[in-house]
Amino acid sequence: MSYVLVVIALAGAWALHLTWLAARLRRLHARSDAAAQALSLQLTRRALVVNDVATDHVALLADSAATLHFAVWLALHAAADEREAAESDLTRALQVAVRDNPMPAEQREQIFKNVVIQNRRVEMARVLYNDAVRDTCALRRRWLLRVLRLAAHLEHPKYFDIDTTLSMTALTASPPEALVTLVARTSQA
Protein backbone atom coordinates (compact mmCIF):
# COMPACT_ATOMS: atom_id res chain seq x y z
CA MET A 1 0.00 0.00 0.00
CA SER A 2 2.68 2.45 1.04
CA TYR A 3 4.66 1.58 -2.12
CA VAL A 4 1.71 2.67 -4.18
CA LEU A 5 1.54 5.97 -2.32
CA VAL A 6 5.25 6.59 -2.84
CA VAL A 7 4.96 5.84 -6.55
CA ILE A 8 1.98 8.18 -6.87
CA ALA A 9 3.83 10.93 -5.02
CA LEU A 10 6.91 10.52 -7.21
CA ALA A 11 4.82 10.55 -10.37
CA GLY A 12 3.12 13.72 -9.15
CA ALA A 13 6.43 15.45 -8.43
CA TRP A 14 7.71 14.34 -11.85
CA ALA A 15 4.65 15.76 -13.57
CA LEU A 16 4.98 19.04 -11.67
CA HIS A 17 8.62 19.30 -12.64
CA LEU A 18 7.80 18.71 -16.30
CA THR A 19 5.02 21.27 -16.20
CA TRP A 20 7.40 23.77 -14.68
CA LEU A 21 10.04 23.09 -17.34
CA ALA A 22 7.48 23.47 -20.10
CA ALA A 23 6.30 26.77 -18.64
CA ARG A 24 9.86 28.05 -18.49
CA LEU A 25 10.43 26.94 -22.04
CA ARG A 26 7.33 28.74 -23.24
CA ARG A 27 8.25 31.87 -21.32
CA LEU A 28 11.76 31.92 -22.77
CA HIS A 29 10.49 31.49 -26.31
CA ALA A 30 8.05 34.29 -25.73
CA ARG A 31 10.94 36.45 -24.50
CA SER A 32 13.08 35.63 -27.56
CA ASP A 33 10.18 36.31 -29.84
CA ALA A 34 9.29 39.64 -28.28
CA ALA A 35 12.96 40.66 -28.41
CA ALA A 36 13.09 39.61 -32.07
CA GLN A 37 10.11 41.82 -32.84
CA ALA A 38 11.67 44.75 -31.01
CA LEU A 39 14.91 44.25 -32.92
CA SER A 40 13.09 44.02 -36.22
CA LEU A 41 11.17 47.19 -35.48
CA GLN A 42 14.32 49.00 -34.44
CA LEU A 43 16.15 47.92 -37.61
CA THR A 44 13.29 49.28 -39.64
CA ARG A 45 13.41 52.55 -37.75
CA ARG A 46 17.09 52.87 -38.47
CA ALA A 47 16.57 52.18 -42.17
CA LEU A 48 13.84 54.82 -42.38
CA VAL A 49 16.02 57.42 -40.67
CA VAL A 50 18.88 56.65 -43.06
CA ASN A 51 16.43 57.03 -45.91
CA ASP A 52 15.46 60.47 -44.58
CA VAL A 53 19.10 61.56 -44.33
CA ALA A 54 19.83 60.40 -47.87
CA THR A 55 16.76 62.26 -49.17
CA ASP A 56 17.35 65.47 -47.21
CA HIS A 57 21.03 65.74 -48.13
CA VAL A 58 20.96 64.33 -51.62
CA ALA A 59 23.06 67.15 -53.06
CA LEU A 60 25.66 67.01 -50.32
CA LEU A 61 26.04 63.24 -50.22
CA ALA A 62 25.98 62.89 -54.03
CA ASP A 63 26.70 59.28 -55.05
CA SER A 64 26.49 58.10 -51.44
CA ALA A 65 22.85 59.17 -51.29
CA ALA A 66 21.94 56.79 -54.08
CA THR A 67 23.89 53.98 -52.44
CA LEU A 68 22.19 54.66 -49.13
CA HIS A 69 18.74 54.66 -50.75
CA PHE A 70 19.50 51.35 -52.38
CA ALA A 71 20.94 49.82 -49.18
CA VAL A 72 17.79 50.92 -47.34
CA TRP A 73 15.60 49.37 -50.01
CA LEU A 74 17.50 46.09 -49.77
CA ALA A 75 17.36 46.09 -45.96
CA LEU A 76 13.62 46.71 -45.88
CA HIS A 77 12.90 44.05 -48.47
CA ALA A 78 15.33 41.39 -47.31
CA ALA A 79 13.92 37.95 -46.64
CA ALA A 80 14.32 36.71 -43.09
CA ASP A 81 17.45 34.68 -43.85
CA GLU A 82 19.06 37.58 -45.73
CA ARG A 83 18.38 40.27 -43.21
CA GLU A 84 21.65 40.01 -41.28
CA ALA A 85 23.63 40.54 -44.49
CA ALA A 86 21.38 43.33 -45.71
CA GLU A 87 21.51 45.24 -42.41
CA SER A 88 25.28 44.85 -42.20
CA ASP A 89 25.46 46.22 -45.73
CA LEU A 90 23.41 49.20 -44.64
CA THR A 91 25.90 49.86 -41.84
CA ARG A 92 28.76 49.58 -44.32
CA ALA A 93 27.02 51.90 -46.76
CA LEU A 94 26.80 54.40 -43.89
CA GLN A 95 30.49 53.96 -43.10
CA VAL A 96 31.34 54.61 -46.73
CA ALA A 97 29.02 57.62 -46.90
CA VAL A 98 30.83 59.12 -43.90
CA ARG A 99 34.25 58.29 -45.36
CA ASP A 100 33.59 59.54 -48.90
CA ASN A 101 32.04 62.86 -47.95
CA PRO A 102 34.55 64.89 -45.95
CA MET A 103 32.85 67.73 -44.12
CA PRO A 104 33.33 69.66 -40.88
CA ALA A 105 32.84 67.48 -37.81
CA GLU A 106 29.94 69.57 -36.49
CA GLN A 107 28.06 69.38 -39.77
CA ARG A 108 28.59 65.62 -39.98
CA GLU A 109 27.35 65.15 -36.43
CA GLN A 110 24.33 67.28 -37.19
CA ILE A 111 23.40 65.34 -40.32
CA PHE A 112 23.96 61.87 -38.88
CA LYS A 113 22.71 62.62 -35.36
CA ASN A 114 19.50 60.62 -35.64
CA VAL A 115 21.23 57.82 -37.50
CA VAL A 116 23.73 57.47 -34.67
CA ILE A 117 20.93 57.38 -32.09
CA GLN A 118 18.92 54.76 -33.99
CA ASN A 119 22.07 52.74 -34.64
CA ARG A 120 22.84 52.68 -30.92
CA ARG A 121 19.33 51.44 -30.22
CA VAL A 122 19.78 48.73 -32.85
CA GLU A 123 22.92 47.63 -31.05
CA MET A 124 21.08 47.48 -27.74
CA ALA A 125 18.11 45.61 -29.20
CA ARG A 126 20.53 43.14 -30.73
CA VAL A 127 22.24 42.54 -27.35
CA LEU A 128 18.87 41.97 -25.65
CA TYR A 129 17.76 39.60 -28.39
CA ASN A 130 20.96 37.58 -28.39
CA ASP A 131 20.85 37.32 -24.58
CA ALA A 132 17.31 35.97 -24.85
CA VAL A 133 18.41 33.46 -27.49
CA ARG A 134 21.32 32.37 -25.32
CA ASP A 135 19.04 31.72 -22.33
CA THR A 136 16.51 29.90 -24.51
CA CYS A 137 19.13 27.67 -26.10
CA ALA A 138 20.63 26.89 -22.70
CA LEU A 139 17.30 25.46 -21.57
CA ARG A 140 16.67 23.66 -24.85
CA ARG A 141 19.96 21.82 -24.42
CA ARG A 142 18.71 20.09 -21.25
CA TRP A 143 18.69 16.34 -21.88
CA LEU A 144 15.25 15.83 -20.32
CA LEU A 145 13.70 18.32 -22.72
CA ARG A 146 15.52 16.78 -25.65
CA VAL A 147 14.52 13.22 -24.76
CA LEU A 148 10.87 14.11 -24.25
CA ARG A 149 10.92 16.49 -27.24
CA LEU A 150 9.21 19.17 -25.19
CA ALA A 151 10.70 21.92 -27.34
CA ALA A 152 10.02 20.25 -30.65
CA HIS A 153 6.97 22.35 -31.47
CA LEU A 154 8.78 25.60 -30.66
CA GLU A 155 10.97 27.18 -33.30
CA HIS A 156 14.64 27.18 -32.39
CA PRO A 157 15.69 30.84 -32.09
CA LYS A 158 18.80 31.93 -34.00
CA TYR A 159 21.42 34.47 -33.02
CA PHE A 160 21.34 37.72 -34.96
CA ASP A 161 24.80 39.01 -35.74
CA ILE A 162 25.27 42.20 -37.69
CA ASP A 163 27.89 44.87 -37.98
CA THR A 164 26.76 48.04 -36.22
CA THR A 165 30.10 49.82 -36.07
CA LEU A 166 29.39 53.44 -36.90
CA SER A 167 32.04 55.97 -36.05
CA MET A 168 31.66 59.63 -36.91
CA THR A 169 35.33 60.35 -36.30
CA ALA A 170 37.34 57.41 -37.55
CA LEU A 171 37.24 58.07 -41.27
CA THR A 172 39.63 55.20 -41.81
CA ALA A 173 37.34 52.79 -39.97
CA SER A 174 35.63 51.59 -43.13
CA PRO A 175 36.94 48.28 -44.36
CA PRO A 176 38.35 48.45 -47.90
CA GLU A 177 35.94 45.82 -49.18
CA ALA A 178 33.05 47.64 -47.56
CA LEU A 179 30.70 47.46 -50.48
CA VAL A 180 31.68 44.10 -51.85
CA THR A 181 28.68 42.29 -50.44
CA LEU A 182 26.34 45.07 -51.43
CA VAL A 183 27.62 45.08 -54.99
CA ALA A 184 27.49 41.30 -55.19
CA ARG A 185 23.89 41.37 -54.05
CA THR A 186 23.09 44.10 -56.56
CA SER A 187 24.31 42.04 -59.46
CA GLN A 188 22.13 39.17 -58.31
CA ALA A 189 19.05 41.32 -57.93
Added chain:
Amino acid sequence: MSELTGSAPRHAADERGRRLRIGMVCPYAFDRPGGVQAHVRELARTLTELGHYVSVLAPVDDDAAVPECVVSLGRTMALPYNGSVARVAFGPLSLARIRKWLRAGAFDVLHLHEPAAPSASMLACLLARGPIVATSHVAKHRSRTVAAAYPALQPLFEKITARIAVSALARQFQVEHFDGGGVEIPNGVAVATFADVVPLLGWPGVGGAVGFLGRLAEPRKGFKVLRDAFASIAEHRPELRLLVAGPGDPEVALAGMAPGVRNRVTMLGAVSEADKARMLRSVDVYVAPNIRGESFGMVLTEAMAAGACVLASDLDAFKRVLNSGGGAQPLAQAGELFAAGDSADLAVRLAALLDDPIRREQLSAQARAVVTRFDWSVVAAQVLEVYASAIAATSVYVEPAADAEVSAVERQLPTELAERLRE
Protein backbone atom coordinates in the same frame (compact mmCIF):
# COMPACT_ATOMS: atom_id res chain seq x y z
CA MET B 1 8.46 57.24 3.76
CA SER B 2 5.79 56.38 1.28
CA GLU B 3 3.17 53.77 1.95
CA LEU B 4 3.09 50.34 0.44
CA THR B 5 -0.60 50.57 -0.23
CA GLY B 6 -2.40 52.63 -2.83
CA SER B 7 -2.21 52.01 -6.53
CA ALA B 8 -1.32 54.39 -9.31
CA PRO B 9 -2.56 54.31 -12.88
CA ARG B 10 -0.31 52.47 -15.27
CA HIS B 11 0.32 54.11 -18.58
CA ALA B 12 1.62 52.48 -21.68
CA ALA B 13 5.26 53.45 -21.88
CA ASP B 14 6.11 51.79 -25.13
CA GLU B 15 7.59 54.88 -26.69
CA ARG B 16 10.72 56.77 -25.81
CA GLY B 17 10.31 60.07 -24.10
CA ARG B 18 7.37 58.98 -21.98
CA ARG B 19 7.28 59.36 -18.23
CA LEU B 20 8.10 55.97 -16.77
CA ARG B 21 7.14 54.32 -13.52
CA ILE B 22 10.35 52.74 -12.32
CA GLY B 23 10.64 50.25 -9.46
CA MET B 24 14.16 49.98 -8.17
CA VAL B 25 15.42 47.41 -5.69
CA CYS B 26 18.52 48.01 -3.60
CA PRO B 27 19.75 44.86 -1.85
CA TYR B 28 21.70 46.48 0.98
CA ALA B 29 20.51 48.54 3.94
CA PHE B 30 19.81 51.97 2.49
CA ASP B 31 20.82 54.00 5.52
CA ARG B 32 24.29 52.49 5.64
CA PRO B 33 27.21 53.77 3.59
CA GLY B 34 28.12 51.81 0.49
CA GLY B 35 28.80 52.08 -3.21
CA VAL B 36 25.62 50.34 -4.36
CA GLN B 37 23.44 52.45 -2.05
CA ALA B 38 25.07 55.67 -3.26
CA HIS B 39 24.56 54.56 -6.86
CA VAL B 40 20.87 53.78 -6.30
CA ARG B 41 20.27 57.04 -4.41
CA GLU B 42 21.85 59.22 -7.09
CA LEU B 43 20.26 57.36 -9.98
CA ALA B 44 16.82 57.59 -8.36
CA ARG B 45 17.31 61.29 -7.66
CA THR B 46 18.40 62.03 -11.24
CA LEU B 47 15.56 60.01 -12.80
CA THR B 48 13.05 61.81 -10.57
CA GLU B 49 14.49 65.15 -11.67
CA LEU B 50 14.02 64.05 -15.27
CA GLY B 51 10.31 63.65 -14.56
CA HIS B 52 10.02 59.92 -13.99
CA TYR B 53 8.39 58.25 -11.03
CA VAL B 54 10.85 56.19 -9.02
CA SER B 55 10.12 53.98 -6.05
CA VAL B 56 13.10 52.38 -4.33
CA LEU B 57 12.55 49.24 -2.30
CA ALA B 58 15.34 48.64 0.16
CA PRO B 59 15.95 47.25 3.61
CA VAL B 60 16.20 50.06 6.13
CA ASP B 61 17.55 49.83 9.67
CA ASP B 62 16.69 53.37 10.68
CA ASP B 63 13.53 54.81 9.12
CA ALA B 64 14.44 58.43 9.83
CA ALA B 65 17.46 58.55 7.57
CA VAL B 66 16.07 57.72 4.13
CA PRO B 67 14.61 59.89 1.34
CA GLU B 68 10.90 59.97 0.55
CA CYS B 69 10.99 57.72 -2.50
CA VAL B 70 12.28 54.77 -0.45
CA VAL B 71 9.92 52.01 0.63
CA SER B 72 11.28 50.12 3.61
CA LEU B 73 11.61 46.39 3.52
CA GLY B 74 12.32 46.22 7.21
CA ARG B 75 15.48 45.46 9.10
CA THR B 76 18.38 43.52 7.75
CA MET B 77 20.28 40.46 8.75
CA ALA B 78 23.92 39.68 8.11
CA LEU B 79 24.71 37.23 5.32
CA PRO B 80 28.14 36.40 3.96
CA TYR B 81 28.40 37.35 0.29
CA ASN B 82 31.25 38.08 -2.06
CA GLY B 83 33.98 37.90 0.53
CA SER B 84 32.40 40.15 3.10
CA VAL B 85 29.30 40.33 5.22
CA ALA B 86 26.36 41.99 3.50
CA ARG B 87 23.38 43.24 5.45
CA VAL B 88 20.30 42.17 3.50
CA ALA B 89 16.64 41.37 3.98
CA PHE B 90 15.78 37.85 2.96
CA GLY B 91 12.88 35.70 4.01
CA PRO B 92 9.14 35.03 3.77
CA LEU B 93 8.18 38.38 5.29
CA SER B 94 10.31 40.19 2.72
CA LEU B 95 8.69 38.11 0.01
CA ALA B 96 5.20 39.24 1.03
CA ARG B 97 6.26 42.88 1.22
CA ILE B 98 7.92 42.76 -2.19
CA ARG B 99 4.78 41.27 -3.74
CA LYS B 100 2.69 44.04 -2.22
CA TRP B 101 5.12 46.70 -3.45
CA LEU B 102 5.13 45.28 -6.98
CA ARG B 103 1.34 45.18 -7.09
CA ALA B 104 0.89 48.70 -5.74
CA GLY B 105 3.64 50.19 -7.89
CA ALA B 106 2.36 49.09 -11.32
CA PHE B 107 5.81 49.68 -12.72
CA ASP B 108 6.73 49.97 -16.37
CA VAL B 109 10.17 48.62 -15.63
CA LEU B 110 11.81 46.93 -12.68
CA HIS B 111 15.46 47.74 -12.02
CA LEU B 112 17.30 45.29 -9.76
CA HIS B 113 20.73 46.00 -8.37
CA GLU B 114 23.14 43.15 -7.72
CA PRO B 115 20.64 40.35 -8.44
CA ALA B 116 23.21 37.63 -7.73
CA ALA B 117 23.31 38.54 -4.05
CA PRO B 118 20.85 36.61 -1.85
CA SER B 119 18.68 39.62 -1.18
CA ALA B 120 15.56 41.60 -1.98
CA SER B 121 16.77 41.90 -5.59
CA MET B 122 16.77 38.15 -5.99
CA LEU B 123 13.33 37.82 -4.39
CA ALA B 124 11.92 40.56 -6.60
CA CYS B 125 13.32 38.75 -9.64
CA LEU B 126 11.54 35.62 -8.45
CA LEU B 127 8.19 37.37 -8.14
CA ALA B 128 8.15 39.82 -11.01
CA ARG B 129 7.19 39.50 -14.64
CA GLY B 130 7.72 41.92 -17.47
CA PRO B 131 10.70 44.12 -18.33
CA ILE B 132 13.44 43.53 -15.77
CA VAL B 133 16.74 45.41 -15.90
CA ALA B 134 19.57 44.22 -13.67
CA THR B 135 22.74 46.10 -12.78
CA SER B 136 25.81 44.25 -11.63
CA HIS B 137 28.26 46.12 -9.41
CA VAL B 138 30.50 43.23 -8.46
CA ALA B 139 34.08 43.75 -9.49
CA LYS B 140 36.11 40.64 -9.08
CA HIS B 141 37.17 37.97 -11.44
CA ARG B 142 35.38 34.86 -10.35
CA SER B 143 33.22 33.92 -7.44
CA ARG B 144 33.00 30.24 -6.51
CA THR B 145 29.76 30.82 -4.65
CA VAL B 146 28.05 32.38 -7.66
CA ALA B 147 29.50 29.76 -10.01
CA ALA B 148 28.22 26.95 -7.78
CA ALA B 149 24.82 28.52 -7.26
CA TYR B 150 24.31 29.44 -10.91
CA PRO B 151 22.53 26.30 -12.17
CA ALA B 152 19.99 26.62 -9.37
CA LEU B 153 19.50 30.31 -10.06
CA GLN B 154 19.24 30.13 -13.83
CA PRO B 155 15.41 30.02 -13.76
CA LEU B 156 15.61 33.39 -12.01
CA PHE B 157 18.24 35.04 -14.14
CA GLU B 158 16.59 34.02 -17.39
CA LYS B 159 13.76 36.41 -16.49
CA ILE B 160 16.12 39.39 -16.76
CA THR B 161 15.52 41.31 -19.97
CA ALA B 162 18.55 43.58 -19.98
CA ARG B 163 21.78 43.57 -18.03
CA ILE B 164 23.90 46.57 -17.13
CA ALA B 165 27.45 46.43 -15.80
CA VAL B 166 29.02 49.48 -14.16
CA SER B 167 32.53 48.69 -15.35
CA ALA B 168 34.45 46.53 -17.77
CA LEU B 169 35.36 44.25 -14.87
CA ALA B 170 31.76 43.94 -13.72
CA ARG B 171 30.78 43.15 -17.30
CA GLN B 172 33.44 40.45 -17.44
CA PHE B 173 31.99 39.00 -14.23
CA GLN B 174 28.61 38.84 -15.93
CA VAL B 175 30.01 37.21 -19.05
CA GLU B 176 31.85 34.59 -17.00
CA HIS B 177 28.97 33.74 -14.73
CA PHE B 178 25.80 34.34 -16.68
CA ASP B 179 26.98 34.07 -20.31
CA GLY B 180 25.12 37.30 -20.94
CA GLY B 181 26.80 40.29 -22.49
CA GLY B 182 24.86 43.25 -21.27
CA VAL B 183 25.51 46.94 -21.67
CA GLU B 184 28.34 48.76 -19.95
CA ILE B 185 27.24 52.02 -18.35
CA PRO B 186 29.72 53.75 -16.05
CA ASN B 187 29.07 54.81 -12.52
CA GLY B 188 27.93 58.41 -12.35
CA VAL B 189 29.24 61.33 -10.38
CA ALA B 190 27.32 64.41 -9.25
CA VAL B 191 29.64 66.87 -10.97
CA ALA B 192 27.95 70.00 -9.62
CA THR B 193 28.40 69.03 -5.96
CA PHE B 194 32.13 68.61 -6.49
CA ALA B 195 32.68 71.59 -8.74
CA ASP B 196 31.38 74.40 -6.52
CA VAL B 197 33.28 74.04 -3.28
CA VAL B 198 35.90 76.15 -1.54
CA PRO B 199 39.28 74.71 -0.51
CA LEU B 200 40.03 74.00 3.14
CA LEU B 201 41.42 76.99 5.03
CA GLY B 202 45.16 77.44 4.41
CA TRP B 203 45.36 74.96 1.54
CA PRO B 204 46.98 74.35 -0.90
CA GLY B 205 49.52 76.96 0.25
CA VAL B 206 52.61 78.18 -1.55
CA GLY B 207 54.93 75.21 -1.09
CA GLY B 208 52.74 72.73 -2.96
CA ALA B 209 50.25 70.18 -1.66
CA VAL B 210 49.63 66.55 -2.55
CA GLY B 211 46.41 64.68 -1.74
CA PHE B 212 45.40 61.10 -1.00
CA LEU B 213 41.98 59.61 -0.37
CA GLY B 214 41.18 56.09 0.80
CA ARG B 215 41.59 53.56 3.57
CA LEU B 216 45.16 53.71 4.90
CA ALA B 217 45.38 50.12 6.06
CA GLU B 218 44.17 48.67 2.75
CA PRO B 219 47.30 47.65 0.80
CA ARG B 220 45.41 47.81 -2.53
CA LYS B 221 44.85 51.53 -2.09
CA GLY B 222 48.61 52.00 -2.24
CA PHE B 223 49.12 54.61 0.48
CA LYS B 224 52.56 53.13 1.15
CA VAL B 225 53.66 53.85 -2.44
CA LEU B 226 52.67 57.49 -2.10
CA ARG B 227 54.21 57.75 1.37
CA ASP B 228 57.62 56.57 0.11
CA ALA B 229 57.48 58.83 -2.94
CA PHE B 230 56.49 61.79 -0.78
CA ALA B 231 59.32 61.10 1.67
CA SER B 232 61.87 61.05 -1.15
CA ILE B 233 60.82 64.31 -2.80
CA ALA B 234 59.94 66.15 0.43
CA GLU B 235 63.65 66.26 1.36
CA HIS B 236 64.30 68.80 -1.38
CA ARG B 237 61.03 70.69 -0.96
CA PRO B 238 60.84 72.09 2.54
CA GLU B 239 57.29 73.40 2.25
CA LEU B 240 55.63 70.53 0.39
CA ARG B 241 52.70 69.05 2.32
CA LEU B 242 50.58 65.90 2.10
CA LEU B 243 46.85 65.93 2.83
CA VAL B 244 45.37 62.54 3.65
CA ALA B 245 41.68 61.72 4.03
CA GLY B 246 40.40 58.30 4.93
CA PRO B 247 39.96 56.02 7.92
CA GLY B 248 43.03 54.34 9.41
CA ASP B 249 45.56 54.56 12.20
CA PRO B 250 48.06 57.40 11.48
CA GLU B 251 50.67 55.86 13.78
CA VAL B 252 50.76 52.66 11.76
CA ALA B 253 50.46 54.35 8.37
CA LEU B 254 53.31 56.78 8.97
CA ALA B 255 55.59 54.48 10.94
CA GLY B 256 59.24 54.83 9.95
CA MET B 257 59.01 58.30 8.42
CA ALA B 258 61.57 60.93 9.35
CA PRO B 259 60.05 63.39 11.89
CA GLY B 260 60.80 66.39 9.65
CA VAL B 261 58.76 64.86 6.85
CA ARG B 262 56.16 63.34 9.06
CA ASN B 263 54.98 66.62 10.52
CA ARG B 264 54.18 67.82 7.01
CA VAL B 265 51.53 65.13 6.63
CA THR B 266 48.02 66.23 7.64
CA MET B 267 45.62 63.44 8.55
CA LEU B 268 41.93 64.30 8.24
CA GLY B 269 40.64 60.85 9.17
CA ALA B 270 37.32 59.70 7.73
CA VAL B 271 35.57 62.64 6.00
CA SER B 272 32.00 63.47 4.98
CA GLU B 273 31.01 63.79 1.30
CA ALA B 274 31.13 67.59 1.55
CA ASP B 275 34.58 67.58 3.14
CA LYS B 276 35.79 65.08 0.57
CA ALA B 277 34.93 67.54 -2.20
CA ARG B 278 36.67 70.38 -0.34
CA MET B 279 39.70 68.19 0.30
CA LEU B 280 40.00 67.38 -3.42
CA ARG B 281 39.98 71.13 -4.15
CA SER B 282 42.69 71.78 -1.56
CA VAL B 283 45.60 70.07 -3.25
CA ASP B 284 47.84 70.84 -6.23
CA VAL B 285 48.12 67.23 -7.28
CA TYR B 286 45.74 64.43 -6.36
CA VAL B 287 47.46 61.04 -6.38
CA ALA B 288 45.59 57.74 -6.84
CA PRO B 289 48.34 55.18 -6.14
CA ASN B 290 46.05 52.12 -6.16
CA ILE B 291 47.94 48.92 -6.84
CA ARG B 292 45.08 46.79 -8.15
CA GLY B 293 41.42 45.92 -7.83
CA GLU B 294 39.84 49.22 -8.76
CA SER B 295 36.90 48.27 -10.94
CA PHE B 296 35.83 51.65 -12.18
CA GLY B 297 37.75 54.45 -10.53
CA MET B 298 34.91 56.32 -8.85
CA VAL B 299 37.45 58.24 -6.82
CA LEU B 300 39.04 59.53 -10.03
CA THR B 301 35.82 60.89 -11.47
CA GLU B 302 35.17 62.67 -8.17
CA ALA B 303 38.64 64.21 -8.22
CA MET B 304 38.15 65.22 -11.86
CA ALA B 305 34.81 66.82 -11.04
CA ALA B 306 36.50 68.81 -8.30
CA GLY B 307 38.98 70.06 -10.91
CA ALA B 308 41.98 68.35 -9.33
CA CYS B 309 45.12 67.64 -11.29
CA VAL B 310 45.21 63.83 -11.26
CA LEU B 311 48.27 61.58 -11.13
CA ALA B 312 47.10 57.95 -11.09
CA SER B 313 48.65 54.51 -11.30
CA ASP B 314 48.35 52.90 -14.74
CA LEU B 315 45.53 50.48 -13.93
CA ASP B 316 43.24 49.66 -16.84
CA ALA B 317 40.25 51.12 -15.01
CA PHE B 318 42.05 54.41 -14.41
CA LYS B 319 43.33 54.59 -17.98
CA ARG B 320 39.81 54.12 -19.27
CA VAL B 321 38.40 56.90 -17.13
CA LEU B 322 41.20 59.37 -17.89
CA ASN B 323 41.20 58.62 -21.62
CA SER B 324 37.48 58.28 -22.00
CA GLY B 325 37.11 60.85 -24.73
CA GLY B 326 35.81 58.26 -27.17
CA GLY B 327 32.60 59.17 -28.93
CA ALA B 328 32.53 61.94 -31.43
CA GLN B 329 35.66 63.82 -30.44
CA PRO B 330 38.40 62.04 -28.54
CA LEU B 331 39.41 64.32 -25.72
CA ALA B 332 42.95 64.66 -24.58
CA GLN B 333 44.19 62.72 -21.59
CA ALA B 334 42.72 64.15 -18.42
CA GLY B 335 45.49 63.18 -16.01
CA GLU B 336 48.94 61.64 -15.83
CA LEU B 337 49.86 58.04 -15.14
CA PHE B 338 52.74 56.30 -13.37
CA ALA B 339 53.71 52.63 -13.09
CA ALA B 340 51.45 51.03 -10.47
CA GLY B 341 53.29 50.20 -7.25
CA ASP B 342 56.49 51.98 -8.32
CA SER B 343 57.20 54.77 -5.82
CA ALA B 344 60.36 55.89 -7.65
CA ASP B 345 58.38 56.49 -10.85
CA LEU B 346 55.69 58.25 -8.83
CA ALA B 347 58.30 60.52 -7.20
CA VAL B 348 59.72 61.58 -10.58
CA ARG B 349 56.33 62.34 -12.12
CA LEU B 350 54.99 64.02 -9.00
CA ALA B 351 58.01 66.31 -8.84
CA ALA B 352 57.63 67.19 -12.53
CA LEU B 353 53.95 68.06 -12.07
CA LEU B 354 54.62 70.14 -8.96
CA ASP B 355 57.16 72.17 -10.95
CA ASP B 356 54.82 72.78 -13.89
CA PRO B 357 51.77 74.87 -12.94
CA ILE B 358 50.79 75.36 -16.60
CA ARG B 359 50.60 71.60 -17.20
CA ARG B 360 48.58 71.22 -13.99
CA GLU B 361 46.16 73.85 -15.19
CA GLN B 362 45.80 72.07 -18.56
CA LEU B 363 45.15 68.71 -16.94
CA SER B 364 42.61 70.21 -14.58
CA ALA B 365 40.74 71.87 -17.45
CA GLN B 366 40.74 68.64 -19.46
CA ALA B 367 39.54 66.70 -16.43
CA ARG B 368 36.57 69.04 -16.04
CA ALA B 369 35.72 68.56 -19.72
CA VAL B 370 36.04 64.77 -19.66
CA VAL B 371 34.12 64.28 -16.42
CA THR B 372 30.92 65.72 -17.87
CA ARG B 373 30.57 62.34 -19.61
CA PHE B 374 30.20 60.74 -16.18
CA ASP B 375 27.69 63.22 -14.80
CA TRP B 376 24.57 61.53 -13.48
CA SER B 377 22.39 63.33 -16.02
CA VAL B 378 24.35 61.68 -18.87
CA VAL B 379 24.50 58.29 -17.14
CA ALA B 380 20.78 58.35 -16.33
CA ALA B 381 19.99 59.08 -19.98
CA GLN B 382 21.90 55.94 -20.94
CA VAL B 383 20.04 53.93 -18.32
CA LEU B 384 16.75 55.25 -19.71
CA GLU B 385 17.79 53.98 -23.15
CA VAL B 386 18.19 50.53 -21.63
CA TYR B 387 14.77 50.82 -19.95
CA ALA B 388 13.19 51.74 -23.27
CA SER B 389 14.89 48.86 -25.06
CA ALA B 390 13.85 46.43 -22.31
CA ILE B 391 10.25 47.62 -22.46
CA ALA B 392 10.27 47.34 -26.25
CA ALA B 393 11.69 43.82 -26.03
CA THR B 394 8.99 42.61 -23.64
CA SER B 395 5.56 42.43 -25.13
CA VAL B 396 2.97 39.96 -23.99
CA TYR B 397 3.21 37.56 -26.80
CA VAL B 398 1.44 34.29 -26.14
CA GLU B 399 1.92 31.79 -28.91
CA PRO B 400 5.15 32.31 -30.78
CA ALA B 401 5.03 29.16 -32.88
CA ALA B 402 1.56 29.64 -34.38
CA ASP B 403 2.49 31.98 -37.21
CA ALA B 404 6.17 31.20 -37.42
CA GLU B 405 5.93 31.07 -41.17
CA VAL B 406 5.21 34.73 -41.45
CA SER B 407 8.54 36.36 -40.76
CA ALA B 408 8.78 39.01 -38.10
CA VAL B 409 9.88 41.49 -40.75
CA GLU B 410 6.81 41.05 -42.86
CA ARG B 411 4.57 41.39 -39.84
CA GLN B 412 6.24 44.52 -38.62
CA LEU B 413 7.03 46.45 -41.74
CA PRO B 414 3.53 47.55 -42.74
CA THR B 415 2.75 48.63 -39.17
CA GLU B 416 5.86 50.72 -39.00
CA LEU B 417 5.26 52.31 -42.38
CA ALA B 418 1.68 52.99 -41.47
CA GLU B 419 2.84 54.68 -38.28
CA ARG B 420 5.16 56.88 -40.30
CA LEU B 421 2.49 57.82 -42.77
CA ARG B 422 0.16 58.88 -40.00
CA GLU B 423 2.77 61.20 -38.47
